[in-house]
Amino acid sequence: MDGLQAYGAGKAGGAFDPLTFFRQPQTVLRIFCWLFSIVVLGCIANEGYVNRPETVEEYCIFNQNQNACNYAVAVGMLCFLCSAGFLALDVYFPQISGVKDRKKAVMADIGVSALWSLVWFVGFCFLANQWQVSKPEDNPLNEGADAARATIVFCFFSVFTWALQCLLAVHKFKLGADIAIFNQDYVDPEQLEPTEAPPTY
Template identity: 45%
Template sequence: MDGGGAYGGGKAGAPFDPIQFVQRPQVILRAVCLLFAIIVFGCISSQGYRYDREEKKEVCLYNKDNNACNYGVGIGVIAFLASIGFLVGEFMFEQMSSVKTRKHYVLGDLGFSGFWAFLYFVGFCYLANRWSNSVTPEGGFGVNNLQAAIAFSFFSIFTWAGCAWFAFQRFRQGTAAAFAPSYEADPGSIPGGAPYASYPVGQEGDGGYQEPPFSGNQTRGVIGTDFQAPAY
């Protein structure tokens, strides 16, 4: 089934244009999500933990709540992998010839992006609350990284919500195309349109049926004539 132009994409099998690809809003926003994800889990992983001499183990600097660090790293890593996957999906989107395949991709993008925007909102609130109740580490160790993770968690809410919005717009385009009439209107029913030309009828002959040169009556006349013998 040809899916050319379905769900906001180009016709299947069209030549790939890298310039046009990188200029798509979905691709740009997905790349920003990828960058923010790296910052979030990178900042927490690098300086989010510190060895506590009293407890004799590494503790999270978000008020010694290891769940806060694990949550921030978890959503960041998954967002990083998902962003790569959706970028590959954007690259393959034009090659999806099936309308159902495009629909499943768009719905998956919509559901995941919306859900991850919500998780980033929860993560921002969680990390900000833990940080506000924590004691500043000695020598300011990891302060900038921890604050950057909170800030970019906040920014990620809007980037993932934007991805969900673009996916929703694609879904609306696909739904509108699915219910569009596939037949063409009769030109005669359109104001100013010319009706279809009728089938040409052959012209009738000059007269009716004509008898052949040797009709049946003439034949009978010849047969009925008396035969006369020649005179000697």
């Protein structure tokens, strides 16, 4: 019966089962996306800025480019909120009774996941480039180097977690779109071809 689900959900309603929910691949990936955004945000917030030896002014460890640190902080924060929001939507999703509303939720998941995958890829390329061209004399004590590398690595991991999330959402969309039984448009049984049977509910 798992195949007969409108856009990845069974009959609307029912009790929430946390064990089943947290075993779903989509939920596991969503949690990884959420955790990776926390790691990126935490690395930049804690060790992404270093004081100059001669002054108290702070600068970004990524080639002294404030835009690099600002990008990582903004993406980490927004991705954290987005992941939490979609995790809440996943909890609420089986309660949605309208097929069209489910379809909109799945399409939003596809679009947002694809967008975040692209944003993380751009962030990975940008931060890796800025770290590569950073001058050793700008940071003689090599402060925050581990945090910078961790930020780059988790940006890279985030590209794949969000891309997999997008693929799972596409699979859910195809599953729901192929099921004629959940079509909300009324079809007069007399207008059906002799070989066609009316949908059973």
